[in-house]
Amino acid sequence: MSAQSGDWPDRLFETLKRGGIQQVAYVPDAGHARLIDRCRADDEIRDVALTTEEEGVALAAGAWLGGDRAALLMQSSGVGNCINMLSLARTCRFPLLMLITMRGEWEEFNPWQVPMGSITDPVLKLCEAEIYRANEPNEVAGIAQCAIQHVFGGERIAAVILSQQLIGKKVWTK
Amino acid sequence: MTLERRAAMATLLADRGDDLLLVPGLGSTAWDAAAAGDDDRNFYLWGAMGGAAMIGLGLAMAQPNRRVAVITGDGEMLMGLGSLATIATQSPPNLAIIVFDNGVYGETGMQPSHTQAGVDLIGVAGACGIATRLDVRDDNELADLARRLKNLRGTLFARVQIATDEPPRVLPIRDGIALKERFRAAIGVKS
Numbered sequence: 001m002s003a004q005s006g007d008w009p010d011r012l013f014e015t016l017k018r019g020g021i022q023q024v025a026y027v028p029d030a031g032h033a034r035l036i037d038r039c040r041a042d043d044e045i046r047d048v049a050l051t052t053e054e055e056g057v058a059l060a061a062g063a064w065l066g067g068d069r070a071a072l073l074m075q076s077s078g079v080g081n082c083i084n085m086l087s088l089a090r091t092c093r094f095p096l097l098m099l100i101t102m103r104g105e106w107e108e109f110n111p112w113q114v115p116m117g118s119i120t121d122p123v124l125k126l127c128e129a130e131i132y133r134a135n136e137p138n139e140v141a142g143i144a145q146c147a148i149q150h151v152f153g154g155e156r157i158a159a160v161i162l163s164q165q166l167i168g169k170k171v172w173t174k
Numbered sequence: 175m176t177l178e179r180r181a182a183m184a185t186l187l188a189d190r191g192d193d194l195l196l197v198p199g200l201g202s203t204a205w206d207a208a209a210a211g212d213d214d215r216n217f218y219l220w221g222a223m224g225g226a227a228m229i230g231l232g233l234a235m236a237q238p239n240r241r242v243a244v245i246t247g248d249g250e251m252l253m254g255l256g257s258l259a260t261i262a263t264q265s266p267p268n269l270a271i272i273v274f275d276n277g278v279y280g281e282t283g284m285q286p287s288h289t290q291a292g293v294d295l296i297g298v299a300g301a302c303g304i305a306t307r308l309d310v311r312d313d314n315e316l317a318d319l320a321r322r323l324k325n326l327r328g329t330l331f332a333r334v335q336i337a338t339d340e341p342p343r344v345l346p347i348r349d350g351i352a353l354k355e356r357f358r359a360a361i362g363v364k365s
Contacts, residue, residue, distance in 0.1 A: 022236070023232060023235060023236070046264070048231070048235075048260065048263075048264060049260070049263060050256075051256030051257070051259055052256055054224070055228045055254070055256065055257050055260055056228075057225070058222060058224075058225030058226075058227075058228035058229045058232070058254075058257075059228045059229070059231055059232040060232060061222075061225075061229050061232065062197070062229035062230060062232025062234075062236070063232035063235065063236050064232075064236075064354075064358075065229070065233050065236070065354065065357055065358060065363075066232065066234075066235070066236025066237040066361070066363065067236055067237070067358070067361075067363035067364070068236035070232060084221075084223075085222055085224070087221050087222065088222040088225060088229075088350075091221065091350040091351075092350030092351055092353065092354045093350070094354065
């Protein structure tokens with residue numbers, strides 16, 4: 001890893017800012033912790049903590065109705081919570097940018113994370129989301145930029161998948 | 175005493191003004207809004223059950239100089255109870271969540287909802303931290319809600335107790351893309 005590679009969440013944040021994202025909704029996840037902190041500290045971004053991820057799909061639709069761009073942050077387990085609400089984005093062609101941290105795919109200690117992690121990509125594809133997967137720190141910002149263009153340029157759904165290898169395995173003993 | 179749903183909707187939307195944006199929840203409240211008179215600033219839901227209030231939140235935050243009303247049914251609200259907690263944490267001053275509560279799922283055969291069993295939506299909204307809450311049971315209380323909606327200052331939650339009648343359906347357009355495009359055009363939003 002290069003000396004700079006650990007700052008990919010900061011570069012991702014800057015990419016969201018350049019992309020004009022004004023509302024950031026999330027169910028907290030350790031892999032998104034730095035990005036969430038940056039969003040919360042930014043006066044121009046409305047950060048919205050959710051009780052469940054599907055709330056964020058509806059929020060993003062409302063944001064676009066009113067002219068705002070939103071992003072939805074979640075862990076792979078949250079994808080399952082969104083399935084029916086994604087009908088809203090599909091039926092109405094609402095732009096939907098999802099940033100998804102993966103669990104259950106690489107050195108996963110918790111087997112309960114595996115069932116949803118193993119179907120995250122195919123489920124998203126069935127929901128007409130374009131998948132943008134980042135495995136290396138240095139590719140995150142560029143991939144996110146591609147997803148932003150896809151989502152807001154054509155009113156489409158995209159998922160930026162932040163792999164578990166990128167994020168690192170969860171430390172269970174401290 | 176309970177209110178007649180079509181009359182209640184008409185009262186709330188009378189002289190609505192250019193700055194009122196409406197999100198009617200799926201089912202009967204969408205038909206009620208259509209019956210009150212179609213408007214480009216209505217984003218009728220034909221699905222997304224449980225999402226009406228959150229659509230309202232995203233819209234209210236994006237359009238702070240306009241008023242946003244979500245008018246939905248008790249069944250739709252029950253599916254998204256967590257959104258009341260989320261809305262309370264944001265407290266946009268220009269958002270009203272209004273629930274037409276008849277205690278039944280009207281679209282599916284009048285099966286009882288949790289509110290009929292005693293679940294108190296006003297209590298839930300209060301426990302979440304929404305300060306302004308109205309229980310609307312008669313014409314005077316409905317008139318008060320309509321006045322507050324016209325002069326919205328602070329997140330508002332209201333339950334309107336309506337009768338379980340089923341007036342004839344008045345169906346709005348159901349092309350989601352068309353609904354979205356005309357809504358955005360009506361308020362002058364560009365991509």
